[in-house]
Each structure stands twice: as structure tokens, then as C-alpha cells.
Amino acid sequence: MFDKISQQANKLVSITKKHNRNSKTKVVVITSGKGGVGKSTLTSNIAYLLSRQGKNVAVLDADIGLANQQVLFDIKPQKTFFDYLEGICELEEIFLETGYNGVTLIAGKSGYQYGKINNSMIFSRVVDDILDLNRYDILLIDTGAGINEHVQEFLNLTDDILAITTTDPSALTDVYALLKMISLKKEKLMLCFNYTSKYEIGETITKSITNLALKNKLNRKFMVQYMGNVSEMKSIAITGRLRKLFTKELKQEIASQELRMVVDNLIKQIG
Ligand SMILES: Nc1ncnc2c1ncn2[C@@H]1O[C@H](COP(=O)(O)OP(=O)(O)OP(=O)(O)O)[C@@H](O)[C@H]1O
Numbered sequence: 001m002f003d004k005i006s007q008q009a010n011k012l013v014s015i016t017k018k019h020n021r022n023s024k025t026k027v028v029v030i031t032s033g034k035g036g037v038g039k040s041t042l043t044s045n046i047a048y049l050l051s052r053q054g055k056n057v058a059v060l061d062a063d064i065g066l067a068n069q070q071v072l073f074d075i076k077p078q079k080t081f082f083d084y085l086e087g088i089c090e091l092e093e094i095f096l097e098t099g100y101n102g103v104t105l106i107a108g109k110s111g112y113q114y115g116k117i118n119n120s121m122i123f124s125r126v127v128d129d130i131l132d133l134n135r136y137d138i139l140l141i142d143t144g145a146g147i148n149e150h151v152q153e154f155l156n157l158t159d160d161i162l163a164i165t166t167t168d169p170s171a172l173t174d175v176y177a178l179l180k181m182i183s184l185k186k187e188k189l190m191l192c193f194n195y196t197s198k199y200e201i202g203e204t205i206t207k208s209i210t211n212l213a214l215k216n217k218l219n220r221k222f223m224v225q226y227m228g229n230v231s232e233m234k235s236i237a238i239t240g241r242l243r244k245l246f247t248k249e250l251k252q253e254i255a256s257q258e259l260r261m262v263v264d265n266l267i268k269q270i271g
Pocket residue numbers: 032034035036037038039040041042063143144145194195230231232233234235236237238240241255
């Protein structure tokens with residue numbers, strides 16, 4: 001009974017609370033449509049590269065039920081943001097130090113049954129509270145695959161959405177479906193091509209996608225911003241398995257250089 005009342009109270013709080021636009025913290029949601037294209041790997045490495053540029057960064061693992069940022073950062077979280085939302089711990093307890101200066105992890109929970117919170121609005125409440133702290137320069141949110149209601153809830157938080165895709169036709173189909181949905185409410189989508197060996201390949205496909213959107217008369221103001229490519233490299237999967245970040249361990253590799261360029265573009269976009 002109490003649980004139900006408290007859930008309803010939480011829902012009311014989330015509905016009435018406006019996302020804090022005065023905060024210095026910029027929110028960037030990283031998403032994809034198709035699964036397994038490298039969102040989580042790129043998110044943790046983007047966080048590291050942003051911290052190298054002097055930014056104070058937090059990563060929120062918003063892959064509901066399949067959290068794996070803690071694996072990439074090699075952390076066993078004592079607390080996750082679910083504990084905070086359930087009232088089990090204080091907000092400060094969910095900020096986990098990573099082994100990287102200037103990068104904080106806010107972990108999710110693997111195997112989480114979301115029936116327990118049975119309320120999709122509630123997840124973004126944690127973001128409001130993080131923004132209220134005014135502590136981080138950038139909050140990167142790693143979403144799960146697909147465009148389900150949980151992913152959409154996080155997409156609604158910001159105008160800065162970075163979609164990761166590969167050149168695989170099914171990934172492109174999914175990213176176009178994502179773009180169509182986003183164009184209903186927003187005016188831009190940033191696009192990064194993973195597993196893509198040449199900058200120009202991503203650039204050409206971005207132009208084709210933009211032309212298709214024009215042809216299909218999506219939002220006229222809508223723009224797709226090409227952020228760059230990251231090549232396929234076996235060592236990325238290997239460093240991931242070793243729970244290390246490829247952009248730190250393999251600085252000189254082409255993929256690290258490429259991702260640094262994506263991060264430079266991202267900083268330009270979000271200011
Ligand atoms: N450019 C790359 N070259 C080689 N391997 C890569 C590359 N990018 C990612 N990988 C590997 O691909 C696998 C999937 O990556 P990752 O888990 O980051 O994808 P994801 O999009 O987050 O997946 P999910 O949709 O399940 O959340 C991992 O083993 C990762 O190491």
C-alpha cells in the first residue's frame with residue numbers, strides 16, 4: 001500500500017518537475033536503434049576523452065536491465081541509481097569514482113525487473129537531481145538498444161542526441177526509424193559511424209539519410225550532423241574484455257584518433 005502511494009507521489013514529482021535548464025551540466029544522450037553497434041564502448045571512451053579536455057564528466061548507465069558501464073569501467077557498484085530511486089540510498093552514494101580523473105559513473109543494474117518501479121517517468125528524476133547539483137560539465141547517458149519507452153524517456157531530456165550506427169543496412173534502417181521519431185520533437189541529431197574505416201563513407205551516408213528525410217518531408221528544420229567515424233579494430237574488443245579503455249591504452253591507434261575527432265566535434269556542438 002505504502003509502496004503504491006510513494007510510487008504515485010514520485011510520479012507527480014516527476015511530472016511537475018521541469019528539467020533543470022539553468023544547470024551548467026549539458027546532457028548528451030547516446031543511443032542507436034540497433035543493438036551491439038558500440039554505444040557503451042564509445043560512451044565510456046568519449047567520457048575519458050572529454051575528461052582529458054578538462055571536462056568534469058558523469059556517465060549514467062541508462063540501459064535498463066542490461067547495464068554494462070560498470071564492466072567497462074571495471075567497477076563493482078555498491079549502489080546504483082535504482083537504489084536512489086527506490087529510496088534505499090542518498091543521491092551522493094550513487095556517484096562512483098572511476099579509475100579516470102574527472103569521470104564519475106552512475107551505475108545501472110543488470111537483470112533489473114522494471115515491473116518493480118512500474119513507472120517509466122521515474123527514471124529521469126535522477127537526471128533532474130543530478131542537474132540540480134550543478135557539478136558536472138557533461139552528463140553522458142548510455143541508453144539501451146531500440147526505441148522503447150525507457151529510451152524515449154531519456155531522449156526527451158535533451159536536444160543533444162548522439163546516435164551511433166554502423167554501415168550495416170539493418171543498423172541504417174534502425175537509425176532512420178530513430179531519426180524519424182526524433183524529428184517529430186527536435187531539430188537535430190548527431191550521427192557517428194562505428195565499424196567504419198573512412199570518414200567519407202559516414203559523410204556520404206549521412207547526406208543520403210538527410211536527402212531521404214527531405215524527400216519524406218520530415219520536419220523541414222531538422223538537421224543530421226555528421227560527427228565522424230571510428231574504424232573497426234580487434235584491439236577495441238580486447239581492451240573492452242580487459243576492462244580498459246582503448247583511447248587510453250592505445251592512444252596512437254587510428255580508432256583513438258578518430259574518436260578524438262568525434263569528441264572535438266561534440267564539444268563544438270554542445271558548446
Ligand atoms: N570499432 C570497433 N571495433 C571492434 N570492436 C568494437 C568496436 N566498437 C565496439 N566493439 C565491440 O563490439 C561489442 C559491442 O559493443 P557495445 O557493447 O559497446 O555495443 P552496444 O551498442 O552498447 O550494445 P547494446 O545495444 O547491447 O547495449 C563489444 O565487444 C565491443 O568491444
